[in-house]
Amino acid sequence: MFGDLLLQTMAILIILLALMALGALLVDVFSDGFGRLSWAFLTSFPSRRASDAGIYPALIGTIFVIGLTALVAVPVGIASAIYLEEYGTGGRWSRLIEINIANLAGVPSIIYGLLGLGLFVRTLGFGRSVMAGSGTLALLVLPVVILSTREALRTVPFTIREASYALGATKWQTVWHQVLPVAMPGILTGLIFALSRAIGETAPLITIGALTYVPFAPDGVWSPFTVLPIQIFNWLSRPQAAFAQNASAGIIVLLLVLLGMNAVAITLRDRYRRFRG
Numbered sequence: 001m002f003g004d005l006l007l008q009t010m011a012i013l014i015i016l017l018a019l020m021a022l023g024a025l026l027v028d029v030f031s032d033g034f035g036r037l038s039w040a041f042l043t044s045f046p047s048r049r050a051s052d053a054g055i056y057p058a059l060i061g062t063i064f065v066i067g068l069t070a071l072v073a074v075p076v077g078i079a080s081a082i083y084l085e086e087y088g089t090g091g092r093w094s095r096l097i098e099i100n101i102a103n104l105a106g107v108p109s110i111i112y113g114l115l116g117l118g119l120f121v122r123t124l125g126f127g128r129s130v131m132a133g134s135g136t137l138a139l140l141v142l143p144v145v146i147l148s149t150r151e152a153l154r155t156v157p158f159t160i161r162e163a164s165y166a167l168g169a170t171k172w173q174t175v176w177h178q179v180l181p182v183a184m185p186g187i188l189t190g191l192i193f194a195l196s197r198a199i200g201e202t203a204p205l206i207t208i209g210a211l212t213y214v215p216f217a218p219d220g221v222w223s224p225f226t227v228l229p230i231q232i233f234n235w236l237s238r239p240q241a242a243f244a245q246n247a248s249a250g251i252i253v254l255l256l257v258l259l260g261m262n263a264v265a266i267t268l269r270d271r272y273r274r275f276r277g
Helices: 002-036 039-043 056-087 092-104 109-123 130-154 158-166 171-199 203-207 228-236 241-276
Strands: none
Touching: 002 241, 039 056, 039 241, 056 092, 056 130, 056 171, 056 228, 056 241, 092 130, 109 130, 109 203, 130 171, 130 203, 158 171, 171 241, 203 228, 228 241
8 A cells, every 4th residue: 555655656757857847948938939939040041140940841841751651650560460369360470560569669769770771761762851761651651550559459349349240340341430430539649649759759850961051942852851840959059049049940830730730630539439329
């Protein structure tokens, strides 16, 4: 009894300390960067003068990369999870695949950057393009999408499947019309975590050759690009204090993009819950 109380107290203290540290960090970022936010900052290109520097190419690059990453990783990850959970036989190969997927979820992101450099940039000839960056990030988040989707599928009561089979539905009809709609809120929760990780990654994109200074916005999937984390890193590496203010403003923009993306996913998840309820 005393041990449980001690563990609960320690957990609460750790959470409070983490929240205090996060709050202090956010206060520092907003105090430095909020005054730098403006429409000109969002629509201007990078410059060697901090007062003229903007974030437009990095913002457009982030939207391109994350959108294409979701377009690649989400259907492939969900389809893989459905196969492993609903159609897998549980044999030796299935267990081997499951173990490897679980291990890949914990691989450092820099390793995925090296894989993307060898596979997408050099072997497939994508170059330093949005497609190469999106493919690399898709590989990075794919294990997370698969694992979270499988957990969501497991929460669906088996009685729903049995009732569907009893009415004459096929395996795929049961999965598509009964299992997936019930599991969708959990799947969307997993997608939030996966894409939230992808939007803040810097190391894999630098490894594949994403640019740190881009005086133009990408106009397609084969264009060179940069993203907000790389632009923030570039500004923080400058010795001038004004560039640190730009970096703080860039962090605020990145947080707003992340919150907006999560808000869309949470809204869709709640709608699915209300619809199924």
